[in-house]
Amino acid sequence: MSDFDADDLNAINALIDGMAPLVGLTVDEASRPVVVMHLRTAVRLGRLVLDFPLVDELEHAPVYTP
Amino acid sequence: MSDAISARTAIQFREAVASGETSARAVVETTLKRIAAVNPMVGAFTDVIAERSRARADARDARRARGEAPGPLEGVPFAVKNLFDVKGQPTRAGSIINRERAPAGADATLVRRLEEAGAICVGALNMGEYAYDFTGENAHDGPSRNPHDLTRMSGGSSGGSGSAVAAGLVPLTLGSDTNGSIRVPASLCGVFGLKPTYGRLSRAGTFPFVSSLDHLGPLALSVADLALSYDAMQGPDAADAAQAARAPEPVFGKLSEGVAGLRIARLGGFFAKGGEDAAFAAVDRVAEALDVSKIVEFPEAERARAAAYLITMVEGAALHRDRLRERRHDFDPDVRDRLLAGALLPGVLVDKAQKFRAWFRLQALKLFENVDILLAPATPCRAPLIGQKTMVLAGEEMLVRPNLGLFAQPISFIGLPVVTTPVWTAGEKLPIGVQVIAAPWREDFALRVAHALERDGVVSARVANLKGAA
Numbered sequence: 001m002s003d004f005d006a007d008d009l010n011a012i013n014a015l016i017d018g019m020a021p022l023v024g025l026t027v028d029e030a031s032r033p034v035v036v037m038h039l040r041t042a043v044r045l046g047r048l049v050l051d052f053p054l055v056d057e058l059e060h061a062p063v064y065t066p
Numbered sequence: 067m068s069d070a071i072s073a074r075t076a077i078q079f080r081e082a083v084a085s086g087e088t089s090a091r092a093v094v095e096t097t098l099k100r101i102a103a104v105n106p107m108v109g110a111f112t113d114v115i116a117e118r119s120r121a122r123a124d125a126r127d128a129r130r131a132r133g134e135a136p137g138p139l140e141g142v143p144f145a146v147k148n149l150f151d152v153k154g155q156p157t158r159a160g161s162i163i164n165r166e167r168a169p170a171g172a173d174a175t176l177v178r179r180l181e182e183a184g185a186i187c188v189g190a191l192n193m194g195e196y197a198y199d200f201t202g203e204n205a206h207d208g209p210s211r212n213p214h215d216l217t218r219m220s221g222g223s224s225g226g227s228g229s230a231v232a233a234g235l236v237p238l239t240l241g242s243d244t245n246g247s248i249r250v251p252a253s254l255c256g257v258f259g260l261k262p263t264y265g266r267l268s269r270a271g272t273f274p275f276v277s278s279l280d281h282l283g284p285l286a287l288s289v290a291d292l293a294l295s296y297d298a299m300q301g302p303d304a305a306d307a308a309q310a311a312r313a314p315e316p317v318f319g320k321l322s323e324g325v326a327g328l329r330i331a332r333l334g335g336f337f338a339k340g341g342e343d344a345a346f347a348a349v350d351r352v353a354e355a356l357d358v359s360k361i362v363e364f365p366e367a368e369r370a371r372a373a374a375y376l377i378t379m380v381e382g383a384a385l386h387r388d389r390l391r392e393r394r395h396d397f398d399p400d401v402r403d404r405l406l407a408g409a410l411l412p413g414v415l416v417d418k419a420q421k422f423r424a425w426f427r428l429q430a431l432k433l434f435e436n437v438d439i440l441l442a443p444a445t446p447c448r449a450p451l452i453g454q455k456t457m458v459l460a461g462e463e464m465l466v467r468p469n470l471g472l473f474a475q476p477i478s479f480i481g482l483p484v485v486t487t488p489v490w491t492a493g494e495k496l497p498i499g500v501q502v503i504a505a506p507w508r509e510d511f512a513l514r515v516a517h518a519l520e521r522d523g524v525v526s527a528r529v530a531n532l533k534g535a536a
Contacts, residue, residue: 016410019409019410020406020409020410023387023409025387025391025406025410027406030399031399031402031406035406035407035410038379038406038407039407039410039411041375041468042375042376042379042411042415045371045372045375046372046411046415048368048372049369049373049376049415049422050414050418052366052418054422054425058421058424058425059424060420060424061278061420061423
């Protein structure tokens with residue numbers, strides 16, 4: 001996940017600027033610092049998930065029966 | 067009804083009505099009176115359905131007068147988090163936006179089932195907007211307050227559900243739990259809560275949050291009340307696509323089996339650090355009472371929490387994307403900005419998180435080959451102050467809203483059944499909860515252990531002594 005570094009505010013700001021219009025959303029200046037904060041958290045947690053090795057054949061659990 | 071009505075359990079209400087000591091109508095009138103007097107203090111109810119509840123009570127009284135047998139919840143007043151459909155009411159889901167919707171055309175399945183068992187719905191309860199919350203605060207309706215200290219949070223997102231029971235307004239409420247939203251308010255308000263196995267109870271007729279993780283369940287003043295209401299709500303419902311194809315497995319009659327034969331351990335690792343001492347002392351107390359010394363670890367629990375967090379961000383954002391486009395100024399800003407962030411995340415995160423969920427489930431099933439019950443804190447601390455944005459846990463400052471459920475989140479991630487049991491400490495007016503966690507579909511084990519703890523006085527629900535209350 002080196003192209004999406006939690007400390008790289010430029011990358012997060014670029015994500016906001018690039019992705020928000022593509023999904024039809026607006027992040028105004030009042031919201032931006034909070035959205036950045038939440039994205040930093042997501043990047044940190046995302047690294048935990050992405051870095052964990054899983055076998056390719058593992059199924060998802062979208063509708064889940066324990 | 068006596069003045070002690072506020073402390074009556076659901077079963078005590080049922081016995082009073084079924085025995086003829088009082089009528090369902092008298093119960094409803096007393097309940098409505100108490101709500102009118104107390105709710106302004108606690109902010110638990112957002113909707114009171116007085117006329118409907120009176121009509122239902124009269125119908126129950128007429129049934130018994132005709133000689134029909136009382137139901138298992140005869141005359142028990144209850145209320146539901148306001149994301150449950152209640153016929154004739156807009157299902158606001160804690161939002162401004164949804165209350166503009168047409169009134170619900172029918173009751174949610176669980177509301178209908180409780181009423182078929184004789185219970186009487188008296189209203190809908192405050193909640194965090196769209197259930198994205200652990201605080202019990204609501205930007206539109208005001209906070210639901212902790213009845214044991216009105217300056218403190220009730221916990222969320224089923225804040226009104228915890229507050230209403232702890233304030234003695236009703237003995238039984240329903241809430242939803244995606245990442246901890248039954249267990250957090252049960253812990254902070256000092257009441258019992260049951261989050262059943264994912265797929266056990268129908269979610270039909272409720273406003274969703276994260277379908278992959280959404281559960282519904284009861285909060286109550288006693289474990290027996292949890293079991294009785296849970297039994298009444300079980301059963302297949304084709305209207306919930308995620309409900310598992312399982313026949314009802316009643317628990318109420320098994321409660322007296324206690325802990326005999328059950329293998330119990332406490333969770334170490336992730337669940338034994340990162341909280342205040344009170345959280346771990348509560349687990350100590352429960353473990354000691356159960357003579358439990360074994361400690362086991364849930365491998366990769368922190369990663370499980372991370373995966374649940376990401377699924378929640380992305381699914382929640384997808385659910386609300388159109389509203390974020392068209393009504394963004396009508397959201398609670400705290401909720402909106404979390405949802406906006408979730409809408410921007412790459413799909414690879416949630417895809418991997420759902421695969422990790424399958425892996426984590428397998429680890430849990432292995433763990434349950436050697437143990438039947440796991441004990442863990444429900445919340446990392448007692449109730450924070452209303453309005454408090456950050457807290458310090460284990461020397462690290464963090465946001466309150468997303469982190470009150472940090473010990474709850476890995477458990478619901480894989481849909482395990484949990485009973486939250488409240489622990490009280492001498493000299494401390496606020497409670498804190500312990501999760502009693504069982505393997506999938508073994509709600510009976512968790513409820514049996516919780517019942518034994520309650521019987522032995524280790525855990526208990528308490529109705530707050532609210533000055534000036536009727």
